[in-house]
Amino acid sequence: MDISFSPEDLAFRDEVRAFFDQAYDADLQARLADKASFKEAVIDWQKRLYAQGWIAPNWPVEYGGTGWSSTQKYIFETERSSRGIRDVVPFGLQMVGPVIYAFGNDEQKERFLPRILSSDDWWCQGYSEPGAGSDLASLKTKAVLEGDEYVVNGAKIWTTYAQYADWIFCLVRSNSEGKKQEGISFLLIDMKSPGIKVNPIHTIDNHHSLNEVEFNDVRVPVANRIGEENKGWTYAKALLAHERTTIAGVADSKRAFDEVCRRAALEVNAGKRLIDDPLFRKRLSDIEIELMALEFTELRVLATVASGGAPGAESSLLKIKGTELQQAIQSLNMELAGYYQGVLDNNLSAEQLGHEFGSDARQSFMYGRAATVYGGSNEIQKNIIAKAVLGL
Amino acid sequence: MNFDFTEEQSMLRDSVARYVQDNYDFEARRAIAESTEGMSREHWQNFAELGWLSVPFAEEHGGFGGSTVDTMLVMEELGKGLVLEPYLATVVLFGGLLQRSGNSALQAEFIPKIIDGTCLGAFAYLERQSRFELNDVQSHATASGDGYSISGEKVLVFNGANADHLIVSARTAGEQFDQQGISLFLVPIDAEGVTVTSYGMMDGQRVANISFDKVAVPSTSLLGLEGEAMALIEAVVQHANVALASEAIGIMGQLNAKTLDYAKTRKQFGVTIGSFQALQHRMVDTFMAYEQSKSLLYRAVCELEDQADSAAATVHALMVMIDRSGKLIFSEAIQLHGGMGLTDELDIGHYAKRLMMINTTFGNGDFHQAAFNALRYA
Numbered sequence: 001m002d003i004s005f006s007p008e009d010l011a012f013r014d015e016v017r018a019f020f021d022q023a024y025d026a027d028l029q030a031r032l033a034d035k036a037s038f039k040e041a042v043i044d045w046q047k048r049l050y051a052q053g054w055i056a057p058n059w060p061v062e063y064g065g066t067g068w069s070s071t072q073k074y075i076f077e078t079e080r081s082s083r084g085i086r087d088v089v090p091f092g093l094q095m096v097g098p099v100i101y102a103f104g105n106d107e108q109k110e111r112f113l114p115r116i117l118s119s120d121d122w123w124c125q126g127y128s129e130p131g132a133g134s135d136l137a138s139l140k141t142k143a144v145l146e147g148d149e150y151v152v153n154g155a156k157i158w159t160t161y162a163q164y165a166d167w168i169f170c171l172v173r174s175n176s177e178g179k180k181q182e183g184i185s186f187l188l189i190d191m192k193s194p195g196i197k198v199n200p201i202h203t204i205d206n207h208h209s210l211n212e213v214e215f216n217d218v219r220v221p222v223a224n225r226i227g228e229e230n231k232g233w234t235y236a237k238a239l240l241a242h243e244r245t246t247i248a249g250v251a252d253s254k255r256a257f258d259e260v261c262r263r264a265a266l267e268v269n270a271g272k273r274l275i276d277d278p279l280f281r282k283r284l285s286d287i288e289i290e291l292m293a294l295e296f297t298e299l300r301v302l303a304t305v306a307s308g309g310a311p312g313a314e315s316s317l318l319k320i321k322g323t324e325l326q327q328a329i330q331s332l333n334m335e336l337a338g339y340y341q342g343v344l345d346n347n348l349s350a351e352q353l354g355h356e357f358g359s360d361a362r363q364s365f366m367y368g369r370a371a372t373v374y375g376g377s378n379e380i381q382k383n384i385i386a387k388a389v390l391g392l
Numbered sequence: 393m394n395f396d397f398t399e400e401q402s403m404l405r406d407s408v409a410r411y412v413q414d415n416y417d418f419e420a421r422r423a424i425a426e427s428t429e430g431m432s433r434e435h436w437q438n439f440a441e442l443g444w445l446s447v448p449f450a451e452e453h454g455g456f457g458g459s460t461v462d463t464m465l466v467m468e469e470l471g472k473g474l475v476l477e478p479y480l481a482t483v484v485l486f487g488g489l490l491q492r493s494g495n496s497a498l499q500a501e502f503i504p505k506i507i508d509g510t511c512l513g514a515f516a517y518l519e520r521q522s523r524f525e526l527n528d529v530q531s532h533a534t535a536s537g538d539g540y541s542i543s544g545e546k547v548l549v550f551n552g553a554n555a556d557h558l559i560v561s562a563r564t565a566g567e568q569f570d571q572q573g574i575s576l577f578l579v580p581i582d583a584e585g586v587t588v589t590s591y592g593m594m595d596g597q598r599v600a601n602i603s604f605d606k607v608a609v610p611s612t613s614l615l616g617l618e619g620e621a622m623a624l625i626e627a628v629v630q631h632a633n634v635a636l637a638s639e640a641i642g643i644m645g646q647l648n649a650k651t652l653d654y655a656k657t658r659k660q661f662g663v664t665i666g667s668f669q670a671l672q673h674r675m676v677d678t679f680m681a682y683e684q685s686k687s688l689l690y691r692a693v694c695e696l697e698d699q700a701d702s703a704a705a706t707v708h709a710l711m712v713m714i715d716r717s718g719k720l721i722f723s724e725a726i727q728l729h730g731g732m733g734l735t736d737e738l739d740i741g742h743y744a745k746r747l748m749m750i751n752t753t754f755g756n757g758d759f760h761q762a763a764f765n766a767l768r769y770a
Contacts, residue, residue, distance in 0.1 A: 001461050003393050003694045071393040261769065281765040288768065289688070289709040289761075296687035303395050317680050385679060386672035390652055 003299070005071065012072050016079045023048045024085055032086070039122075039164050046088055046119040055117055056093055063101045063109070064117045070306035074299065081251035089161065092116040092123035095239055096169040099186065103227040103235045112167075112188065126156035126170035126189070126213060127236070134380050136171070137180045137233060141215060143172035143187060145222070145229075150174070150187060152195075152218040158374070162198045162211035165191050175230050186232035188224040195219075205366035206344060248322030250295045256329045257288060263336050263357065274336060283335075287328045294321050313388035316381040323371035323378060330368040333361040341365075395690060397461065404458075405465040407442055412473035418739045424476050425596035429554055431477045440509030445483055449491060453503040460631065460693045464638040471642025474739070474746055476596050478514070481551035482506060484635045486513025488628040489559050489576060493615035498578055502557065514555035516546035516602055517625065524755040526561075526625055527571050531604065533562040539610040540564075542577060542585075545603045550753075552600030553590030556581050560604065564619050571622045576615040583607050595746040629754050630707050634696065636750045637689050640714045643743050643750075644682050647725040650740065651675065654729055671728060678724050681717035688713050708764035715757030718747040 005013070024045070031041035049055040057073050059065030068076065080087070088094070097116045100108055115121040132139040141154025152172055162168065168189050175183030189196070195218040201210040227235055261284065264275035274280045301314045334341045340358025350356045372378045386392045397405065415435070424432045439445055447462050449455025456462070463484065470479055487506050490499055505511035522528035531544020542562050549558070558579045566573025579586065585607040590600040616624050652675060655666035665671055692710045695703040722744035726733035733740050751757065 001395050001397065001690065001694060001697075004698055069393075074393070264769075275769050278762075278765075281769050282761065284769060285709075285712070285761055285765050289712050289764070290684065292691060292706065292709055293684040293688040293713060296691045297683055299393065300395055300687060300690070303393060307394075314683075317683060321680060321684065379673070382673045382676040383669070385676045386669075390666075390672070390675055390679060392652075392655065392666045392672050392675070 005075075009071050009075060013075050013079065016076055019052055019054075020079060020083055020085065023052070024083065042086075042089060043119045043122070045086075049088070050118050055088065055119075056097065058094070059097065060101065063097075063113055070299075070302040074302065077251045078254075081255045084255055087252070089122070091125050091160070091165075091169075092119075092121060092167075095125060096123050096167075096188070099169070099226060099235050099239050102238060103186075107223070108188075108226065121166045122161070122164050124159050124162045124165035124168045124191075124213075126159060126168045128156065128158045130155055130157050130212075134377050136236075137184065139171055139173060139184065141170065141172045143174045143185060143220070145174070148222045150185075150220045150222065150225070152187070152189065152215045152220055154215050156213045156215075157211075158201070159198075159211045159213050160209050162191070162213050163200065163208070167191060168213065171232050171236055174232075181233040183230050184232040184236070185229050186226040186235045187220050188226065189215075189218065189220050190224075193218045193220070203367060204369070205363045207363065207367065209367075248294060248298050248318035249326060250291065250298050250322060253291055253322070253325050253329060254295070256326070256333075257291060260284070260329055260332050260336065263333070266356075267336050267338070280335075283332060287325060287332070290321065291325055294318070294325065297321070313385050316376075316384045316388075319375060320378045320381050326371050327365075327368050330361070330365040333357070334365050337361040397465070401462060401465055404444075404447070404462060405469060408444060408466050408469035409472070411438070411442065412469055412475065416473040416475060418474075418742075421474055421476065421596075430592065430596060430598035431551075431554060435475075436477050436512075437509050439477065439479070440507065444479070445509060446507040448483065449487065449503050449507060453491075453499055454507050455503065460634060460696045463631070463635050464689065464693055467635045467638035468642040468645075471639035471746075472646050474596070474643070474742060478512060478551035478554065480632060480635055480639075481515065481555070482511070482513045484632050485515040485550075485628060486555075486557070486559055488631055489515060489615060489624065490578075492624055492627055493576070495615050497612060498615065502578070511557060512551060512555045513557050513559065514549050514551040515628075516549045516552065516558045516560045518546060518548050520545065520547050524759045525569070526629060526754075527574065527622055528569055529561050529563050529574050530568055531560070531562040533564050533575060533577060533609075535564075536608060539608060539613070540577065542579065542604045542607040542609060545601065547601045549600045549602050550597060552602050553588060553598040558586075558602065559615065561621060561625065562604075566619075573619045574621045574625070575618050576621045576624065577609050578613045578615060579604070579607060579609055583609065593749060595749040596742070597749070630704065631696070633707050633711055633754050634689070634692050636753055637685075637692070637710050637714045640718055640747055640750050641682075641686055641689055643747055644685065644718060644721045647721050647740065647743050648675070648678050648682055651678070651725045651728050658730075665728070674724055674728070678721045681720050685710075685713050685717045705764055705767040708760040708767070711751075711755065711760040712757045712764060715751040715760070718751055722747050 028041060028045060031037040046055060054066060056064050057066045057068050057076060061067040093116060097113060100112050127136060129139050129141060141152065141156065143150040143152045156170060168191055170187045170189055171184050172187055173183055174185040177183065195216040197214040199212040200208050201212060202208055203210055261275065264280060265273055267274045298318055301318060337358040340355040341362050343358040345359055443456060444466055446454060446456045447458040447466055451457045483506060490502055502511055506513065517526060519530055533540040533542045542560060544562060546560065558581060560577050560579050561574055562577060563573050564575040585605040587603045588600045590598055593599055655671060655675065656664055658665050688710045692706045695706050725740050726744060729740055732738055
């Protein structure tokens with residue numbers, strides 16, 4: 001058992017720090033914070049990571065990965081999050097990319113992977129449907145083969161950033177007979193195709209990131225199907241496992257937790273700092289202790305992966321605990337904001353308003369409810385553990 | 393970065409696991425628990441011959457030179473079998489204090505005897521008023537001739553009824569709660585003025601209240617510097633907490649495994665109860681609690697090995713989590729076993745009772761959480 005950093009690891013950490021200090025500059029941060037320039041700023045940032053060769057640490061080297069050890073990945077993640085730098089948009093780099101290099105043909109790899117790495121294509125995910133949530137395999141969006149094209153009809157929902165996307169990867173029903181998992185195909189669909197319509201969904205955080213995507217006689221070349229027809233479920237399951245290893249978000253939660261501690265030293269009640277209040281301190285350590293454990297649970301899973309093992313149902317544990325902690329931290333932020341937790345977005349300065357973070361706390365708390373729902377709800381994750389780990 | 397064990401460590405763990413499996417089943421344990429001494433000297437000699445009693449000691453004293461990892465592995469396996477023999481009291485506490493005391497004469501005399509199984513030791517630190525505060529010491533030692541005279545009372549001394557030697561904390565200066573002024577003395581149990589009153593605990597241990605009435609000891613029996621013992625005590629207790637957490641991990645793993653087995657075989661309404669989602673999710677919760685506790689144990693062990701500044705807070709965090717997870721896991725184990733979970737015949741309740749004792753030995757969850765908060769949110 002050894003978690004100490006080698007001199008090489010420490011040199012790597014210095015290299016990462018130097019890069020972030022230089023590349024994540026004040027101008028970029030300002031553009032990321034502004035809704036009007038958000039998309040371009042995200043792409044700009046990802047292109048800087050790409051130019052550095054660090055855009056896809058988890059990909060195999062032959063497809064553009066970094067070849068880092070799990071310790072190096074851990075260092076990179078920790079340094080990233082400790083600066084409050086957002087993770088890359090996951091849909092291309094962490095979701096469809098791995099499916100394409102694992103199950104796509106050479107032509108698909110050549111066509112799509114470079115543009116995912118360079119962020120020239122913005123991807124979104126077409127899994128859930130109005131009638132298919134946790135029971136994803138019951139999806140009904142239909143793909144009928146006509147010549148060398150599929151004709152797609154139906155609707156996808158909860159599609160994050162569909163309004164920005166160039167491409168969508170979809171699970172579609174190509175066969176309605178037999179087991180519902182066995183008639184599903186995995187299609188890559190150009191968002192500019194005729195017949196696609198994006199309808200915004202406004203969420204309880206008073207923002208717009210989710211959408212419904214309608215497909216009306218959308219024609220998709222067979223060449224855009226990943227792997228075999230009706231085998232899409234297998235590919236999607238592999239992808240879901242991939243999604244869940246990054247979903248714990250430990251490094252980001254550590255940063256968010258430190259911010260809560262900083263704020264708790266500034267918020268005063270009856271002349272007493274909240275960080276000195278025994279009840280509030282108990283709430284802090286209830287979270288921090290779980291987070292300290294989860295960091296090592298994640299390292300244990302990473303170490304298993306590094307030595308050739310597969311991230312199995314343990315990633316369900318990471319998802320459940322990680323999202324519970326994210327929400328617990330968001331709740332503490334709301335407690336700290338007091339009355340200000342209700343403040344809507346506005347153009348007032350903290351000085352004019354009288355408070356620094358009420359609106360942010362509200363937004364992340366409200367949208368944060370999604371975390372225990374998406375990526376397979378936490379109850380579904382418990383079913384997975386019960387079946388796969390406990391053998392029930 | 394890796395969480396692998398060395399070949400030597402795996403062999404040590406397997407040796408303990410095999411012995412417990414072959415020689416320490418639940419009925420054998422019950423017989424030992426019901427015996428007068430509440431432990432088996434035959435097992436203890438076997439532990440010595442298998443080398444387990446030498447694990448944490450330096451090679452110069454004939455020890456194995458093991459690390460925190462080695463002790464963790466031994467304690468986890470002992471926990472699985474609810475082993476009653478005083479490994480914690482003799483090796484981790486009594487031996488740990490000697491090892492870290494810097495008193496080479498006492499080390500040379502006693503560590504080899506611990507290793508060969510001929511010395512059973514105990515650490516007498518707790519007093520009836522002191523609850524979880526190690527520095528709340530009223531027993532006192534005054535200079536007398538070329539030595540000291542110790543008076544006072546210690547309670548709940550683990551292995552106090554069987555030990556042949558004690559290490560006793562006593563005040564040589566200062567007031568009741570002072571950190572400074574506490575000293576440690578090695579006292580033979582048969583010294584004049586020592587009175588031992590033993591009684592049993594719910595986890596099968598025999599403990600003792602031990603009173604000291606002007607017990608005369610030579611100055612050579614002082615461990616470390618006079619009045620400076622708190623740092624030594626805290627360091628050893630930190631390691632003892634990690635050892636207890638390791639034992640708890642062994643127990644929690646057994647409780648989860650046994651409960652899962654039961655859920656897969658027990659039938660109600662014509663199906664196994666493990667097919668009910670309400671129960672499945674509870675077993676997932678206990679699985680997660682176990683894995684999280686294990687992760688925090690690994691973290692504490694790694695930080696102690698690296699002598700990281702954060703280690704003290706991490707050990708407190710670990711003991712908070714062991715307290716919470718332990719209560720969750722034994723409560724669910726009893727609940728899922730239904731009426732059977734309440735019977736003395738089944739081992740489930742006995743695992744529960746040992747977990748409960750572990751979680752009060754050096755402070756309960758609330759105590760450790762307050763200590764963690766004081767370190768982290770200053």
